[in-house]
Amino acid sequence: MERRVCSVSSAGVAFKYIAEVPALTLAAWRLQLTSGILVAAAAVQWRGMPAADKARTFKDWRYSLFSGVTLALHFATWVWSLQHTSLAHAVLLVSTTPVILVAYSLIMRQPISGGEVAGAVLAVAGCAVLASGAVSAKETGVTLLGDLAAFAAAVAVVAHWQAGKHLRTYHGLLDHNGWAAEARSMVGGNCHGMFGWTACQRYAAVVVYLGAVPGVVGHQGFNTVLRYMSPLMVSLAVQFEPVIASFLGWATGVSPAPGLYTYIGGTIVMAATIGATVAAGLRQQKEERLVKSKSMRIAVDEEGVFEAGVDGLGAGDAAAAAAAAAAAAAAQAGARAPVGRLATNKAAMTSRS
Template sequence: MSLMTSLRATPNWVWLLLIAAVFGVSSAGALFQQVDDVPPLLRASWRLQLTSLVLAPLAIMQWRIHGQSLKHRFTERETILWLLGGGIFLALHFGAWVASLDETSLTHSLLFVTAHPLIIVFGMALIAKYFVNYRSPSRWEIIGACIGFIGAALALIDLGDEQGGRTVTAWGDFLAFLGALFVVGYIVSGRVLRKWMPIFLYAFPVTLIGAVILIPASYFVEDNFSQFGVFGWIQMDYFGWFLALALIAGLLGHTGLNTCLRYVPPLVVSTSVTMEPIIGSLIGFMLFDTGLPGFWTWIGGPILIIGILLVIIGSSRADANNETSEVLEES
């Protein structure tokens, strides 16, 4: 089935869900900034704790359906290690990204944390150099990565610019980029386990592991941990914000995108998510007065997004060509 035929056959509700999911994930940055009196690692843990509670009943339902047939695979050492790895990288991703929201502007944080396709291209080139069975980046992936890094460099000219009460800093942008680097590990874990593991049976333990890891990290690193406590999100001042993060950004956003993957090609979902910096910045500006980006961010930001889009499209084409070649070799 061709891409266009597949898209025409997609139910209308899937498109509505995709739009809602993109807006959901895009809202997270602005929501996190509304509770910036809470230290970032603890804030990240609270978000994952509440998301785990939301995912738990859904995971129980899937376990009742699939548990008996998959029980032996869940107890395998390899599965446990991949789940632990996914949880660790998720904790690192959220910890670095939420910290970046305190250190730079919302737009810069969103631009750099969504740059993980550029990191994947670099990783592919490095791995392909030393391992025979891995493909090198395609021409369009390399071109896209180069364009993306040029866009990032242009956006960095705005360092020191004041945007809605936040100053653009190299440290904040670096933390967001670290968040993008760490999410690659989470993506790899998901790709390995989601080949056979139902979505909620994967998402629940990984999210819970991430939440638990961030608790001692906050305790040892952040001075005012005791002021808020492990479960401080239950306080009325914070509960609404973190419930919104769990339901809107977590359940509607991330789970919605995973649901859409059952009905539309991954390329469509991936390209849609590249709009997160734009939509997230608009949500922050319109609802929370987070300010508008500086001049060079207006120039470099779109160039960075175009580079990411080229990487995603180039990756989709390269994977399709590889699958075709494998079929021809087997026939």
């Protein structure tokens, strides 16, 4: 986990190293190598997708396009912010996604806890402290426009997540990320040539590093870790990115040491995002426990066809639960249903749930 956090945290330093490249072009270069790797893997997953899901993919082309464009905007605005404000401010503000998700939940009237709202309010206060440091010009390399661009990058990536949430209901992880990466690399690459970085050895080294280490080891590594760790733990680990990135920027000389406003505002923002993340994780765990504790009603009709009604569960979960309960009942009774009858019952459960 620590390697993945450090990999992602080093991206800002690499971007600062070639800050003379236009932001949109640099964002496209960073994504080309990553997209090439992911698209190749996505093509393999695409071949194994059911025909119905492939047809749905073409119908949902707007979601795929929106996902790619918003992620292109995320990288473009974040790279631009790195060129117009300090590394510490850029990384702090782009990491406020948990707070933006709270605002989104409030707007959409989705379930939310008091702890998440408190974290959002605290984050606003921290951002105000950071902005005051930019306005007063008492900190080197900090501008209000750069800070706003970093915050816009956080908003853009939340929009990308919302589109991805819809697509991931039937897409594989690499499938969705691969096509989105290809879309966003093409969006940015048209400004100054698709492969302009190959003409300069210095640029090529940085771009290869950005695509392979922060892109694959970092971002895609987090997605892999989610199979073995809770989303809450992964989200908390990511919140240490501003600290590591600020230290790396200062140690490599690409960014000055943070000033007083950054220390105060950054501490408040980090505390707020961690608090909102913990509150969201606890709320989700509570909701999952409530779903699992819902009573199950199983009835057997005269023909032996099982009917399941599970409050709060989807059709697939209801069918699986009914099948498990039916098997247990049959075992207790000492009866063994014919294979054909079980298949008929399973099909009936699927159609009725």
